[in-house]
Amino acid sequence: MKKTNQDYSAFVALSRDELLARLEAQLSAGRFAHVQRVEQTAIRLAQQYGADVQRAGLAGLVHDYAKQRSDAEFKQIIRQQQFDPELLTANNGIWHGVVGAYLIEHELGIHDQQVLNAVRRHTIGAVEMTALDKIIFVADFIEPGRDFPNVEQARAAANESLDVGVRFEIINTLKFLIAKQVNIYPKTIDTYNAWVAGRA
Numbered sequence: 001m002k003k004t005n006q007d008y009s010a011f012v013a014l015s016r017d018e019l020l021a022r023l024e025a026q027l028s029a030g031r032f033a034h035v036q037r038v039e040q041t042a043i044r045l046a047q048q049y050g051a052d053v054q055r056a057g058l059a060g061l062v063h064d065y066a067k068q069r070s071d072a073e074f075k076q077i078i079r080q081q082q083f084d085p086e087l088l089t090a091n092n093g094i095w096h097g098v099v100g101a102y103l104i105e106h107e108l109g110i111h112d113q114q115v116l117n118a119v120r121r122h123t124i125g126a127v128e129m130t131a132l133d134k135i136i137f138v139a140d141f142i143e144p145g146r147d148f149p150n151v152e153q154a155r156a157a158a159n160e161s162l163d164v165g166v167r168f169e170i171i172n173t174l175k176f177l178i179a180k181q182v183n184i185y186p187k188t189i190d191t192y193n194a195w196v197a198g199r200a
C-alpha cells in the first residue's frame with residue numbers, strides 16, 4: 001500500500017490521530033494549530049527539496065510538544081539525565097527543543113534519531129545541519145500563521161534554497177534577540193557564526 005504523507009507508522013506506534021490527541025492535551029489551542037501548520041509546511045519543503053517527507057511531517061508535528069512544560073521540570077530532567085550543565089543557564093526557548101526531544105522519545109515513543117535531532121535543533125539551529133534539521137528550523141519560522149515584519153522575505157529565502165532560508169532565519173533571530181536585549185545562548189551564536197558567511 002502506498003504511504004500517505006502523514007503515515008508515521010515507521011517511526012511511532014501511535015497513530016497520527018493519537019499523536020494529535022496527545023499534542024492537544026499538552027498545548028494551548030493556538031500552539032496546537034501552529035504545530036499542525038508546521039507539519040504541513042515541513043511536508044511541503046521536504047517534497048520541494050527531495051527530503052524524507054514522513055520524517056519531516058512527524059518532526060514538524062511534534063517539534064513543540066514540550067513547549068508548555070514548567071521550568072522546574074526542564075531543570076529536573078537536565079540534572080537527572082546529566083545533560084550539558086550549560087543548559088541550566090538557558091530558558092524555555094532553548095529547553096523545549098533540546099530537552100523536549102527527551103520527553104518526545106520517552107512519552108510518545110519516537111526513537112528515530114533523525115527526527116529527535118531535528119526537534120533538538122529547531123530553535124537554535126546547529127553548525128552542521130541535515131536537510132531534515134533545516135526543514136524543521138525553516139518550517140517553524142515561515143509557516144502560514146507567522147506574521148512578523150520580514151516573514152515574506154523569509155519565505156522567499158526558503159524558496160531559493162534551504163541553506164538560504166536557514167541563513168536568513170538565524171541572522172534575523174540574532175537581530176531580534178539583540179534588539180530585545182536578552183541573553184543569547186552560546187550555541188545560537190555558534191550557529192550564527194557558521195551560517196553568516198554564506199555557505200549557501
Ligand code: GDP
Binds near residue numbers: 093094124173
Ligand atoms: P516557537 O517555539 O514556535 O515559538 O519558536 P522557536 O522554537 O524557534 O523559538 C522559541 C523562542 O526562543 C523564541 O521566542 C525565540 O526568539 C527564542 N530564542 C531562540 N534562540 C534564543 C537564544 O539564544 N536566547 C534566548 N533568550 N531566546 C532564544
Ligand code: FE
Binds near residue numbers: 063067122123140
Ligand atoms: Fe519551538
Ligand code: FE
Binds near residue numbers: 034038063064140
Ligand atoms: Fe514552533
